[in-house]
Every structure is written in C-alpha cells, then in structure tokens.
Amino acid sequence: MYLLRGVMGAQSAGPQPSGAETVQKLCDRVASSTLLDDRRDAVRALKSLSRKYRLEVGSQAMEHLVNVLQTDRSDVEIIGYALDTLHNIMSNEMDEPDDSEEENSQSQTDDLGSQFTEIFIKQQENITLLLSYLEEFDFQVRWPGVKLVTTLLKQQGPAVQQIILVSPMGVSRLMDLLADSREVIRNDGLLLLQQLTKGNAAIQKIVAFENAFERLLDIITDEGNSDGGIVVEDCLILLQYLLKNNNSNQNFFKEGSYIQRMKPWFEVGDDNTGWSAQKVTNLHLMLQLVRVLVSPMNPPGATSSCQKSMFQCGLLQQLCTILMATGVPADILTETINTVSEVIRGCQINQDYFASVNAPSNPPRPAIVVLLMSMVNERQPFVLRCAVLYCFQCFLYRNQKGQGEIVATLLPSTIDANAVSAGQLLCGGLFSVDSLSNWCAAVALAHALQGNATQKEQLLRVQLATSIGNPPVSLLQQCTNILSQGDKINRRGSKIQTRVGLLMLLCTWLSNCPIAVTHFLHNPSNVPFLTAQISENLGEEEQLVQGLCALLLGICIYNNDNSLENYTKEKLKQLIEKRIGKENFTEKLSFIPKHELYSKAAQKPQPNFSSPDHMMFDHEFTKLVKELEVVIIKAIYKSTEEDKKEEEVKKTLEHHDNIVTHYKNVIREQDLQIEELKQQVMALNSQNEQFQVTVTQQLSQIQQHKDQYNLLKIKQGKDNQLHSSHVEGAQINGIQSEEMIRLREEIEELRKEQDILQGQLAEKDGLIANLKSAQPEVRTERSPPEGVPADGSSENAMELYKELEALRSQIQAQSLEINGLQTERQELLHKIETVTAASALASGDSTAVAASKVAELEERLVASLKETNSLKDEVKTLSEEKSALKQQVDSSNSTAAISQNENKKLEQMLADSKKEQDDLLILLADQDQKLTALKNKLKELGEPVEDEDDLESGDQGDDDVESGDQGDEDDEKEELEED
C-alpha cells in the first residue's frame, strides 16, 4: 500500500494539493459542514476522486460516508453519491490500469477492494443499512445500492451472505428487485442474486421460495427464450446456481411444473443457420440446466422423476429433434447429445423412446445408427465423438432390452445385409485403423455386455468373415488377434489406446462368464501371449497394457470352470508362478488403479477427456476393476491345498446343495400339501363353525323347549300339589312315584275313613237291630209317647240313607275318574320318560360328538330336531290333556269335597242318631223300669201282660225292613270300596 501511495504521491506531486490532502479536506467538509448542500458537494467530489484516489478515499472517507448514509437518509442525491463512492472504492472493475507499469500492482488493487469490503462489513449494521436503501424506490438510490451490494458479495461472498441471511427479510428484499419495472435495476438485481446465491444452499432455497423460478422463467419467456439477450443468459446462470446440487430446490422446480416450461426453449426452427453467439450461449446454458436436473450425481429418485416428467412434457422429444436437425452448431449438438444422454440414462421409457427415434434421412435410419456413424468417423470433432459414446452408454445403462437389440444386430440370424446396423458400425470401429474408433467401439460393445450374462454368451456366436477363402473367425478371437498383432498394423493414433480398449472389452466379456473364458482359453496362443505381455519388462506406457493383461489372466483363473484340461485354475496358477511370479503379477495388476487417468474416469460416468490421448479408461470399467482386483489376488495367492480344500468344500457344498435342493423340493411339495390341507382345514373349520352355530342354536332351542316344558311341569306340579292329584307325574319320575305313593296313601286314608264310617254304620245297624228287638216291647206299653222320637229317627235315617246313596254313587264316579286319571298319568309318565331320555341323549351327545364328527352330528341334529318337534307336539297334547285333567280333577275335587262334607254331616248325623239312640235307650230303660213297675202293678192287680209284646213287635217290623235295607247298602258300599 505504501508502494501505491508512493506511486500516486509522486504523480500528484507539485504545486497542486496532493490527492490525499484533497480527500482529507473533503472528508472534513462532509464531517463538519452543517449545510446539506455543502456536504452533498463534498460527497460528489469524493465520488469523482474515488477512482483515481481509491486508496485515499477508501481509507479516509469510508467512515464519513457511512455517517452520511445514516444521517442524510432524506436526501436521495447525497445518498446516491455516497453509495456510488463506496461502490467505486470496493469494486475492482473500474480500476483499469492506464499505465502498464501499474500492472504489477494489479493484484494489490484486487486486494484493496476486498480489504475495504472487509472493513465495511465489520459493522453488520452497515449491511442492514444498505438493505434498507434497497427498499428506497428512487432510482438514484436503488441502483447504486444494488451495485454496491453486488460488489460486496463479490468481494466477501460468504461473510456478506451470512449477514444478509440473518438480517430480517434480507433475502426477501433482494428478491423484490426482480419485480422492479426498471430493467436496469432488474438486470442488476439478477447479477446481485447470482452473487447472493452462489454456493449458499440456504439462500438458494429462500430465493426459490420467493418465487424466483416463476419470475426468472417469466423473464426468459418475455425476452424471447434463447433468442433473448444477455438478460436471458443472466437468468439462466441464476437458475443454475439455484438448482445445482440443491435437491430441495430441484424437487421444488419439478413439483412446481417448471420442467414443462423449459420445453419451448428448445423449439428451434428448421433454419438453424447464423445463430448468434448469444443464442449459442443461451442454448448452452439451457441444456446445462436440463442436465443439472438429471445429473447422474443426483439422488437416483430425484433424477428418475425428472427424467419421467421430461418425457411426459415432450422435452426429450424436443431435444431429439435438435439432435437430428441440420445446421445446428457443433458445440450445441455435442451438448444436446450429452443432455439427451443424461435424460435417458437408466430410465427405461426414455431409453425405449430414444431407440425409436429416426433420423429424417432417406431411408430413415435409427438415430442410434446415425450417432454411431459419427462416433467411428475420425473426421468428427473429438468432443462430439465422446458425446456419442456417452449417449450410447446411457442408452445401454440398465437396459437389458437395448443391450439385446444391439447384440442382435451382430448375430447371424438377425443380420440385415442391406441396412447399416449398429453392430456393423461397432465392428467396423473395432477393426478400423483409427485407434480412437477402436477404443470407442470396444467400450461401446463392452457396455452392451455390462452385467448381462445372456448377451456375453450371445456375442460368442458372432463370426467374422475375414478374407475370401479363409474360414470365418469368431469375434472374440479376432479381438485377441488384433491384440497380439497390434504391433504389426500401422494405425493412426495411439497403439496403446487400441489395446487398452480391446483389453477392457475382453475383461468385461469374460468376467462372470465361464463359457467365454473357456472360449478364450480354447485358443492355445492366447495364454502364452498374455504371459509374455505380463512378464516382459517394458516401458511405462506399456505398463497399463501389462496390468490389463494381468487382469484378463486373473479373470481366466477366477471365472474358470476347469472344463479345459490344459487350462484349469491350478495349471494357470502354476503358470503364473513359474513364468511371472505372484508378486510380479500383483504388482502389474496394481498398475491399473494407480493410473492417473483411471481415477479421473472413476469420478463421473461421462467420458470427458481433455485430449484424445487421455482416452484410456471407461467409467464402468473402473467399477469392474474395483470389484475384481481383490478377488483375483485372493484367487492367485490361494495355495493348491487351499484350492483343493476349497474344491472339496465346494463339492461338499454342492452335495449339500443337492441335498438342500432335494429337501427344498420335498419341502415345496409338503408346502403345497400343507397348503391344500390348510385350505381343507379352513373349509372344515368354517363348516364346523357353522355347525357349531346351528348346534348351539338348536341346543338353545332345546333348552327353550325344556324350559317351556319345565314351566308347564311346574304349573302342573302346582296344580297337583293343590289338589293332591296324581298329575304331578309330568315332573321327573322320582317325584311322580312319590306323588303316586302320596296319592295312594290318600286313597288309603279315604278307604280307612270309609271303613270307619262303615264300621260306625255297622255299629249303628247293630244298635238299630237291638232297638228293633227292644222297641216292640216298649210299644206295647208306651206306644203313643214312644212313636214320635222313633218316627223322627227313622226319618233322619232315611235322609241319611239317601245321602249315603248319593255319596256312594259320587264316590263310585270319583273312583272311576281316579282310575282313568291314573292310567292317563301312567301313559303320560311313560311318554315323559322316553322324551326326557331322548332329549338328554340328544343334547349330551351332540356337544361331545360335534367336534369330532360333524356329519354324524348333523344327522343327530336332524333326529334331535325331529324329536324336539315330536316332543313339542307331545308337550302340546300333554298340556291339552293336562288342562283336561285339571278340569276333571277340579270337578272331582269339588265332588270329593262335597262328599267329605257330606261324610262329616253323616258323621254328625250319626252322632246325633247315637245320641238319640242313647236318649232312646235311656227312655227305653226308663220305660223298662216303668214297664216292670207297671207289670208288677198289673201282676199285683192280677192282669196278664204278654199281648202287648206281640203288638209291639208287629209295629217294629217296618223298622226291621228299613234297617235291613240299610245294612245291605252298607255291604254294597264296602264291596265297592274294596274294589
């Protein structure tokens, strides 16, 4: 800085005041003057000096300028000057060195802007202050403000970004610049946003959130897409900053349906001559933007969803038309090929579409063929040829179908002699004299085999006609032939390139394909060639070829199925040990990954080489090397015993495998069986469940019936208990028998009563007979007084007799009824027994049997159902009978009661009659006494008395007949009751 000052000081030396002095004076004026006009003039003067005396103004005036910004907010003019001055001192752009001698200080002046910026942003409020001025609508303030912030960001990007990020709504305010109707501010706003978003994902997201995509795409459309000027370019650059490596924004871009809006960008007309440089730049950026969205480096999911929507909206189709259009500048064409490559890479629909694209030639050729023609055409630009190779690789990436189609064009059965096919072009390239074509064709063919065992085997069938008269040679053999004869043929370009290409093809072909290995080993000259190559001590250039030869030999060991006796794993290993040496072999092998070009190729799928000489490794091949290197070294170092052991292990493993497969089959069969059985079980289970349900339903029905039945029984029982009848037999047997006994006992009692009654009657009869015999004697003497009571008693007896008769008949009827009831009851009991037995059997069995034998159960169920039905009917009839019985019992009971009452009456009457008899007896005794007294008196008087007795007996004859009748009836009654 002192140096600079010295230089400047020297220049301005003389009578005039030095720049530093002037700046100092001006600064003082700004600081001290109270007049706004005065300050404004001073700031304007500082501005004019700020370019020439940048250091002075920067170091002395910055503080004062910031003060102006803080205090003179109201005056747009002074603010504008201050902002401009600050911009001048911090920006390096204006600092064009007039003198060549200042060139050496150029780097220092670069530092100057950055240092001033650093000082300025030390006070974070300064940035906040600046941001507030960006909200000022006045052009004089806003425009320099925008430029100043842009400069700050350019000088101290990350620091300023961080300050803006944390200042409230900082980013949002800057986004508003895009909405400014004044194009100058909008355009400078674009530049500001570019600097703002550069490398800061958080800001990129906020800017995107503030509708940046929408606005930028609108500007691009308004400006005429690719025909637009530099503004379109700036927009595209900003879009790229927002999207590159920012998955969140890419997702937002895709979800916002902005991919669809890219399609019109590529709608170029038929006339593609005379594209402006700007248009080329714009299109280039547009293509790059597409590639940002589908880069192979993006997360796979993100890329594939973008690829799909690019196909759906027709963007891919649009790109393919550019691909096939005429007059498109070479670099745009190249970039378009690269873009198409990444749009189709690993996406089956897009790959299929690409395979169907035809060039508008006559006859129409597939785009793939047209592109391959360019690849193997040495007159085409190198980058274009690389792009075509990339396109072809992307077409085949994870595309078994495409791989099959390409290989098929080489197979004898499907070959079409008339049309140029991809296979033909690849073979042509493989055996052309141009090493670049050799390499590209070899790599392209390797990609047709990548990870596809079927195509590796298919390609073995390819035979080539060499010269007339000679037998055809297989493609595999031809490749090794060229490899071994490589030195003899005069080629353009690098011999190594050809050999590396062919070796990569062979390695890819043979890896994981024992049949291809066998084919390769079948030619006895191949292995000696490889061993010779590896063991030779050659120059640095050849080391790569040696390494690849070692790799190929390693693959021959690793993927060897020991089908050739001369070249078994064991023999090849011995060969390495004898001819090359294990250490030497691994060292040669390690040449490959150590190579500078190898690591470069490993980074990205796109073949990107600074010069044709650097075209050595293919990205996919580097993956293969990584995969194989370790296993090959392991395979080489394994001792014979280990190998044998491994073989044995393998054999046992195979044996085990066989057993396992056997068991697997068994298990599979059993699985099937189990499955069937399971289904059966399932079906049966469901059936069972259904049956269970019906069983439970029916059981509950039975239960209901039982309950109903029990209810009825209880009712009946109640009736029976009330009337001491026998109908309780409807209950369970035991109770019924008890009831029977009780009934019998009751009957017995009734009988006894009757017996007693009869006994009493007999006594009475006896008494009456006595009376009869006694009465005639009495009558003779005392007939008039005696007649009244005697008549009364006979009348009573008559009544009694009648009543007894009625009673007898009633009892007879009752006993008949009782008999009938008893028999009915017997029947009833029997029926109940059978019914209860049946129902108990049905219910008991059904639950036990249901689980095991459903069918039987069903039958039983049906039976039980029938039974229950019959039971129901029976119950019905029984209940009817019962009600009938009840009625009968009621009536019989009532009659019985009546008869009992009458019995009682009878008894009473009997008692009465006894009393009367007693009275009579007493009377008789009295009369006897009187009679004896009278007889004695008569005797004393001398009169006979015997006649009177005869008269008395005649009177009493009627009584005798009556009592005799009564006795007969009693006898009858006795007889009946005994029955």
Next chain:
Amino acid sequence: MAYAYLFKYIIIGDTGVGKSCLLLQFTDKRFQPVHDLTIGVEFGARMITIDGKQIKLQIWDTAGQESFRSITRSYYRGAAGALLVYDITRRDTFNHLTTWLEDARQHSNSNMVIMLIGNKSDLESRREVKKEEGEAFAREHGLIFMETSAKTASNVEEAFINTAKEIYEKIQEGVFDINNEANGIKIGPQHAATNASLSGNQGGHTSGGCC
C-alpha cells in the same frame, strides 16, 4: 398436474417434535423413526382435492433448532398456511408455543392460517400435555387444533387438508388477495381465466404471471 390453486405451507415448531416426519408421512406415506436433523428447510409437495378442486400444496419443512431461526423466518412472509407443531410428550415444546406464535404473527401476513398440532399422539403413556390444554391454547389464540401421529398417520392427512380448507374458505370469502403471490397462494393455469374477472372486481392488476 393441473391445479386450481397452489398453497404454500410452512411447518414450524421446536426441534424434534416431528415436523419432518409429518411432512414425510403426508407426501410419501412413510414413517422414518430415525430422521436427521433438518438443515435450514426442506421442500415437499402433494396434490389434494377440496370441494372437487385440485389443490397443490407446497410445503417447506423448517429446522426447529434455534440456530436456523433467522433462516426459517424468511419463509413466514410467503406462506398461506403454517403448521405449528409441538410434542405432546414434551411439555417444554408446548411452553414454547407462545414464542413461535409471536414470531409467526410478526413475520407473516396477517391472513396466514395457523394450525396447531400436538404430534406423537401414539405415545399416550408418555403424554405430558393434555389434549384439553392444546384445545384451550388454540381457542385462546384463534388457531385450529388437532392431535396427530406421524408414526401411525393418524390425523396427518386431516391436518394438512383442514388447513387448506380454511385457506380455501378465506379465498371464497375474499379475505386473501389471490393475485398477490406473496401471500403464498397462486391460481392454477386452468383457473387463471375464470379468476380474471374476479381480479377485475377487486381492481387488482391482471394475473399475467401465471400461465
């Protein structure tokens, strides 16, 4: 792909309350028990249907950590809806709601619809904040409330859709100026024509922006 309206949402709330999981459950119908801390903001989108209209939801899931607060504040202004999330098993996340709400109200447009969400409702045994408390807070501050589980997907759809319904109703009522995209609402391409008359009524500028 065509939509009638596009709504911008933000999801805010303390760190670890399950904001990212809610978004993942809503957009991908997945649950990730272990989720990295969100750095800054992450974007997600989904289409929903309300009133027979296709509505595109663009959702910005913000980092809950204090250090990202200044970044996440930039998203308030342009959002039409916000999901304010707390964790029902962590009382402190509920206690911080006031701060969040103040922040949101200060930086957002006044019409922003805020839905309060008590997340992790599947962890009933570890609950520290009662549902009633959430309801009371929401009532007090005029928010919609819901308890969700990003794990079981319970109420997740509803949370996002109900917020959209509320915004949709506000549009119908004419509360939102739909032509100002800064409000977080955009009219879809199919609706631009029909709404031109509407914008005429409001005296606003024509919606040339959308196509």
